[in-house]
Amino acid sequence: MYEHLVLLKVKDSFTAEQREETVKKALAFKEEVPGILGISAGVIETENPQHKQGFALALRLTFEDKQACLHYDAHPAHQAFLKEVGPYIEEIIIADYPF
Template identity: 45%
Template sequence: MIEHIVLFKFSDRTTKEQKEEGMRRLIKVKETIPGIVDIQAGINFSERSEGFESGLTVRFESKEALEAYGPHPAHQEVVAYLKEVGMRDTLALDFECL
């Protein structure tokens, strides 16, 4: 299994509703992108986030499924929405589960 973790920062003009909508759209890609075992997303509530406001975890069947996810049109559509509403930075980490 492969775990993909992404943290998001947004501009000051991005509303909580827009962030939540972005996370909902990310979760929904499981319906169209093959190889996703599980996907979770949400808004940060702690003070430990160093400015990152939302998070995403995706578990994939394989490295090949992760590689296909990035350029997939359904994923790119959500990325376009996130940029449109003010996403300004991300931090990603991918690892193979032990």
């Protein structure tokens, strides 16, 4: 299996409603993209600013293997998601690893 972790730091203009809608769209990947075994996403609620570091959204996707993760990256649903959310993103941290 292969894990894909994503943290998004978004601009202040990205509203709470937009954040919640982004989470819903990310969760829909499981039905749209082959090879996803599990997914979770949410608005970060960490209170301590040292821990949160300005990041607002977190996603975790578990894939069958690395190839499925690579397929997801190029999948039209993911690309459309990036195009829509991209203008609001200040920083992204991504960590991929097999387990």
